[in-house]
Amino acid sequence: MRKYQFPEGFLWGGATAANQIEGGFYEGNKGLNIADVLPGGKERYKILMNPGFDFKIHRDQYYYPNHEAIDFYHRYKEDIGFFAEMGFKAFRMSIAWTRIFPNGDELEANEEGLAFYDGVFDELHKHGIQPVVTLSHYEMPLHLVKEYGGWRNRQVVTFFERYVKAIFNRYKNKVKFWMTFNEINSSLVMPIQGLGFSIQKEEDKYQPTFQAYHHQFVASSIAVKACHEIIPNSKIGCMILFAPVYSFDCNPENVMYALQEEQLFNYFCADVQVRGEYPSFIKRYFKEHHIELEIQEGDLELIKEGTVDYIGFSYYMSRTEKKVKTDAESAQGNLIGGIRNPFLKASDWGWEIDPEGLRISLNKLYDRYQKPLFVVENGLGAYDKVEEDGTINDTYRIDYLRDHIKAMSEAIEDGVELIGYTSWGCIDMVSMSTGEFSKRYGFIYVDKHDDGSGSLKRMRKKSFFWYKDVIATNGERL
Numbered sequence: 001m002r003k004y005q006f007p008e009g010f011l012w013g014g015a016t017a018a019n020q021i022e023g024g025f026y027e028g029n030k031g032l033n034i035a036d037v038l039p040g041g042k043e044r045y046k047i048l049m050n051p052g053f054d055f056k057i058h059r060d061q062y063y064y065p066n067h068e069a070i071d072f073y074h075r076y077k078e079d080i081g082f083f084a085e086m087g088f089k090a091f092r093m094s095i096a097w098t099r100i101f102p103n104g105d106e107l108e109a110n111e112e113g114l115a116f117y118d119g120v121f122d123e124l125h126k127h128g129i130q131p132v133v134t135l136s137h138y139e140m141p142l143h144l145v146k147e148y149g150g151w152r153n154r155q156v157v158t159f160f161e162r163y164v165k166a167i168f169n170r171y172k173n174k175v176k177f178w179m180t181f182n183e184i185n186s187s188l189v190m191p192i193q194g195l196g197f198s199i200q201k202e203e204d205k206y207q208p209t210f211q212a213y214h215h216q217f218v219a220s221s222i223a224v225k226a227c228h229e230i231i232p233n234s235k236i237g238c239m240i241l242f243a244p245v246y247s248f249d250c251n252p253e254n255v256m257y258a259l260q261e262e263q264l265f266n267y268f269c270a271d272v273q274v275r276g277e278y279p280s281f282i283k284r285y286f287k288e289h290h291i292e293l294e295i296q297e298g299d300l301e302l303i304k305e306g307t308v309d310y311i312g313f314s315y316y317m318s319r320t321e322k323k324v325k326t327d328a329e330s331a332q333g334n335l336i337g338g339i340r341n342p343f344l345k346a347s348d349w350g351w352e353i354d355p356e357g358l359r360i361s362l363n364k365l366y367d368r369y370q371k372p373l374f375v376v377e378n379g380l381g382a383y384d385k386v387e388e389d390g391t392i393n394d395t396y397r398i399d400y401l402r403d404h405i406k407a408m409s410e411a412i413e414d415g416v417e418l419i420g421y422t423s424w425g426c427i428d429m430v431s432m433s434t435g436e437f438s439k440r441y442g443f444i445y446v447d448k449h450d451d452g453s454g455s456l457k458r459m460r461k462k463s464f465f466w467y468k469d470v471i472a473t474n475g476e477r478l
């Protein structure tokens with residue numbers, strides 16, 4: 001039986017995002033961000049996928065059903081204690097941009113916000129846990145959305161530069177691992193969260209989206225260069241949602257379609273941030289969709305210089321595609337579309353489960369970029385049940401994670417340089433795509449429910465003890 005081995009110093013841990021765990025909605029002079037005003041429940045899923053949602057109209061109608069999320073803002077010491085008990089080497093979190101610049105366009109940073117994250121980083125270091133920080137995790141300041149139109153407006157590059165330089169200078173002795181925009185490529189299907197605007201008309205889908213992307217690429221390059229200048233030995237990565245695209249069959253038309261989907265969705269953003277230039281395949285796409293970017297003097301040089309040190313990515317599923325498909329064939333629940341794969345089972349939310357797909361993803365990404373990889377999200381959203389005796393037997397989650405960890409070990413054997421694994425949702429939190437609590441990912445159960453009720457009590461699940469053992473044996477005991 002092959003031993004599943006991982007390199008010494010492998011960064012085992014867990015991942016979260018400010019808007020999904022912190023709460024502290026208005027505390028510490030925090031401003032509202034996009035995630036704060038998206039509704040919970042099924043409404044959210046509709047809005048994320050609905051091109052017609054306009055913040056100018058809806059902005060004050062919705063508030064997160066859970067201003068307190070899981071109240072990490074007040075309970076972070078307790079939660080970090082749990083992560084330390086599991087033996088975490090790394091903890092992925094985001095800094096909420098609006099704790100540091102409540103509106104996003106201020107000149108001075110908000111000291112209360114800076115002080116909060118000082119406390120979190122100090123607590124992590126007390127337990128020997130590396131913070132891995134996402135600069136923007138779907139948490140763009142609402143003011144920049146409403147008053148500037150999100151990333152379509154070039155001025156946002158300046159505001160982002162001010163934000164990242166403030167936090168790099170403040171935390172230069174506390175944080176070594178950074179990443180820029182969470183799942184930057186997801187805006188190709190869900191622009192609201194990443195780019196801060198929604199598509200009102202089909203023809204708006206192209207020019208504004210790719211111009212906004214250009215601004216984000218420039219901003220990412222500025223952040224990478226500033227990070228290296230301010231924090232010696234820092235590692236800053238891009239972060240993409242990666243789902244390998246399978247052709248439904250060996251029909252060359254379907255294979256070509258799958259390749260084009262893979263190029264655009266999986267590689268376009270990463271190519272720019274990793275290779276430092278627009279990929280050749282995008283020229284035809286721009287021509288066919290009448291996209292002409294407004295590129296300022298120096299932008300392309302900046303993008304060339306500001307390439308990332310590693311590729312962080314989320315992996316939940318693969319995607320199966322064919323050129324001509326019917327709605328009836330679609331893979332329900334997969335946020336990124338595609339059709340059902342007859343060889344795969346799906347989660348309760350329709351996300352297809354494909355551990356081999358993670359090995360495929362790692363090989364594809366490493367073959368393409370030959371830079372270190374970091375799996376910064378992977379996990380199973382499920383309905384967990386607290387038994388009479390208080391135990392939570394999430395054996396299904398252990399099975400899911402075990403299979404994905406084995407796939408990572410195989411990929412390392414294949415020659416892939418993999419630096420860490422921060423399982424998504426190491427503690428129960430608000431689901432990004434549905435705003436629900438019932439979609440649980442954590443090793444730690446949080447007593448909070450979709451109707452907002454609950455004591456917020458934390459409880460260890462069966463997977464808590466299993467993952468602790470995985471980390472203690474550096475992945476050998478699965």
Ligand code: BGP
Pocket residue numbers: 017020182183241314377381424430431432433434439
């Ligand atoms: C990713 C996001 C995370 C997380 C994850 C799980 O797209 O980066 O924020 O939420 O999806 O998604 P969900 O919470 O909808 O199950």
